[in-house]
Amino acid sequence: MNSLNYRRYLLLPLFLGMGACSNFLDINVTPNNPTAVTPAVLLPGAQAGTAFAESNEINRFAETLVQHLAGANNSPANYDVFQTNGADMENQWRFEIYNGGLINFQKLIELGDATNSKAYTGIAKIMKAYTFSIATNMWGDVPYSQALQGEAFTAPRIDKQEDIYKGNSSQGIQSLFDLVREGIKDLDAPSALKPGGEDLIYGGDLAKWKRAGNNLLLKFATVISRKEPALATSVINEVLAGNNYITTNANDMNFTFGSTVGSQDPRYSYTNVSTFKDDIILSTRYLNLLKSLNDPRLPIFFTKPGADYVTIDNGFRGTLPAPVTNWSRYNKFITGNSGEGPVRMTTNFERAFILAEAALRLGTPGDPQALYTEGITASLSLAGLSADQITTYLAANPTVATLSGTNEQKIAQIITQKYIAWTGNGLEAWNDYRRTGYPVLQPSQNAAGIDGTRPVRAVYINTEIQRNPNFPNPAPQSNVRVWWDVD
Template structure:
């Protein structure tokens, strides 16, 4: 892996096409004079890189795998029959994650420390941990502790996913948990410079950043909970004791794009603007699930241009529906009115469902039923339903509203509702599916790939396999589980 030299980091937002942040970026600033760059210049482009990493091609891959969407053509149609290879995600690995968001966060940390502006360092560390989690959850073992160090490590080693999550002091590997904790601590320190409008996510509200950081700890804990239940329990209890995490939709960690061409949410651009807009369509299986649950979010999540939703089954290889203008696609809940999104990264409904599952699986404090109901209500409220509409739905649908059966059956209910709430964020739904097996998804029609199995990781990109001798040879294929995936 040959990481971008810091002399080039200002180009990252433009490579991403992130015009939404252009008001914070001076195109006349020479990239050969990085000492003149302020944290306020770097922050919005870095945040945009993380949002792009979550919502662009990796999202399409995961949304098709979890069957929110079906692939009608091009790459999504190959993902839909479980085919993926090292040519698929080079831009995501190189430009969006490592050479985009992460290199900017590293520079932000350095600038924040150098200027006694710990507010920027803290935000950067929290988002750096989140962005690294995207990479390791998708690919498994990745360059981590030796990444982002410029010419010192042109071909960094791959750290084990276990060490990335748990840390390994003998190898100088800081855990994702400790990286977030360090970021939260920085936010309590004096800061010469503080973010304002340049912080696209929270507008410089450091209290909300602390809550987001603690909620991110809950996410990481639940991710590894099947593999490391004791550690997960400890982290969740730590966060609950601190009592400073997201508890309202208003404090969700979201990134909002602009609404002009070149600055839009990639899910909007791909689905409504690009020449690839007819590559993806609502999955018949997802439609059937929400119809079976009488779920009122269906028309909020997806369009219904005519009398019926227009869908295809996953893996379908027949004649596609016509006219394409009537296809059911992401609705404004996902993409915004004109492409502003937002990309939902860490949310209140997520926190509630995590704690509900943790109470059942790990015995952490909290009433699973109350937390489950809270998660459903948070998601439905986010979708625009009123309290009366939500209560009426729960009353009329007791099999949805009430957890029942064994603990495992209750967990299946929780994850199914979380899966629905995550519509538009396939990565989070895929993470939950891999570690729990819920909701139960049937293989696609015409399933191919490795032994016809749904991918449980992405394949390392070809460039890294060719250039960095630390990558394994042969590399693990898409049917090899990542460390935390024990289901």
């Protein structure tokens, strides 16, 4: 397992830079004592924890599975041929998700309530729901309703993914939807303290947080839409009726890292600084897809070291291209100039593509073609293309610009463009691939794993299975679909 150490690498330098490290280290001792830690101290580290989790090993795992990247060495090379096991992501489970973002958002909720600072509570609930969605989308059934409660549940129940998304009142399980709704409601409540610059996502702009919360409702609804179309339709219609979601790129929910060593985006550090920087390379398959579409984002997303891009095919086991310094890697759009990122969590392009798909699949309001065009335009604009350049590209490439064929063929077009737009966030692309089968991806060369099949879930962590008797044993392997994955 080649993984950057979350606590050493990110949070301590972040808080040292803010002059608040001693308070941060005290949060698990006195979580409700305002003299020990304030919401303003706790919020940025919690946000950083979730952003780090999504852009570190989880991202490398998913980016190779969806073939944005190819694995050249070490763990990514194993992922690329579909090999994964319960030792792969222990740091991600333990330190980045549960003992990282999640526990800190839980403490922030408790602290916000204790200090009558509902603005912080609302943000924390929205981010807690988002972070739990990362965990359940990766692993399926996970500790949820009894997690984060310290000595009260030292071996928390493993809640069904269905209950995490839908809720289960008989077992005291609140749905992710209701957790987000509760957070949005908290943002309207009186608040003794309100966030400012320490909110590294929106700078304390609660109106943007409300829009982001509603975008997350759309995201969660889409994830379960094949399994629970009626519920998904209801949630999407609810959000549309409220008319308060992300509609411009300026309102995207992004986390930006620092530009100094120790606080940078792990995608930058892993591929530019670390001893593992030659583990991943641009996939030949992704290159061919974007070339076939004449896609102008290709040189924006990935480096072109010479006359052409330097790539390998997924699962390739021959002699790697030399020199390694000429490999095509993430470009600054993904990593930032010096490692700032950002990590894009929910965006304007995502909202447009979600509503385009929902209009076709579920019959929710909206013109699929207009929404599809809006999604492509938002992504191209985010990549730096001007309005004139976007118009020219779409006019010159009608097979990209225009939805055609059956509804299913149109959905394939929508998801393919969403897949391209999500380059750099492999988890979101993998979620869409698992639930729709788009874009169609061929097996890697030398495919191994279980029956040579692409993983459809992450494998439970060995140490958690050993520690918590509530985990299934034997645990489901990488070929067992999660609840919402019906394909």
